[in-house]
Amino acid sequence: MADVKTQLNYSVDNGREIDYYFFEPAQDVKLNPPGTDVQDVVIRDGWSQAESFSLDAEGFAIKSFDGGFRQFDNEEAITSLLYPQVIEFIKKQTGARRVEIFDKTIRQRLPDDLSQQTEEHRPAVLLVHSDYTPRSGPARVRDILPEDADELLTGRVVFYNFWKSLYDVVEELPLACCDARSSIDEDMLLMNLKYSDRTGEIYVLRHSPDHKWWYFPKMSADHALLLKTYDSEIDGRARFMGHSAFEDPTTPVGAQPRQSIEIRTMAFF
Known part of the structure; x- marks a missing residue:
């Protein structure tokens, strides 16, 4: 395989809050959507260095x-x-003493019509983002484990996304990962997720020519990607990692549609 040149959907840093609505907003709402800054990037084939990524x-x-x-x-x-297999896998790879699964999503190519999506079946996300922020990470722990949260949050808490193909080799819409060492805090832009009854938040990324992107072409069901989307430690290790699905220009005609599972976990040390 080889590196690919493609485009990724970054977000504009215009000083305004970025938002995404899961309902029809009022007509007087001035929208500031994510993903409007389409940038040419090179995404490197990571297989030759697979054992070195941390x-x-x-x-x-x-x-x-x-x-x-x-x-x-x-x-x-x-x-x-x-689920038990995933929990033991993450414990082995990270040394966590406790791992909790709190969400899963089957991702595949779906119509743009939102009515075709469900909570557990969604399209691949073609947006450079990271799933949590310093505020929404601890809030999620309190939502999922209210009785234990106070004690758990006194120690290190890390959110890992577990990502793999369901059955076949990934031939289209692969997942790209941005080396966390190549981005800076200022690249992370807060995005509000507007629901009818609440507002959540994640990070989207502004573009930087310093970003280094990697992917693993033709991943099989016998491999899993772990993505760190939140780390409570502030000692210099990766805390948030930008990632995005992308349209691979080398995808062959008639390629098998991508079907993957994403399992979100929180790990305690």
């Missing part, structure tokens, strides 16, 4: 994973069989 340095790592599980249409099997 969650605490680059913010991502790719590891071998038993791809034998196939019951992705069976919720009970996912919970009882796959």
Whole structure:
């Protein structure tokens, strides 16, 4: 495989709050959507350096994973069989003493029509982003583990996304990872997620020519990517890692549509 030249959807740093609505906003709302700064980038093939990537340095790592599980249409099997496997995998890779799974999403190419999406079946995200912020990370711990949150938040807390193909080799819409060492705090732009009953927040990224992008072409179901999307430590290790699906110009005609699972976890040390 080889490096690819493609485009990624960054966001404009215009001094205004960026927002994304999951409902129809009032007509007088002045929108400031993400992903409007389309930039040409080179995304490097990471396979030759696969063993060197580190969650605490680059913010991502790719590891071998038993791809034998196939019951992705069976919720009970996912919970009882796959989840324990993922938890043990993350403990082994990170040294965490406790890992909690709190969300999962099956991602594939879907119509732009939002009515075709569900909470657990969504399209690949073609936006440079990181899933949590210094405020929304701890808030999520309190939402998921209210009784234990005060004690858990006194120690190190890290959110890892577990990402893999369901069955086949990823031939289209691969996932790109931005080396966390190549971005600075000022590259992270707060985006408000507007729901009818609440407002969440994540980071989107402004463009920088310093960003270094990596991907793993033709990932099989026997590999898993771990992405760090929040780390409570502020000692210089990676805290947030930008990532995005992208249109790969080398995708062959008739390629197998991408089907992947993303499992979000919080780890405690």
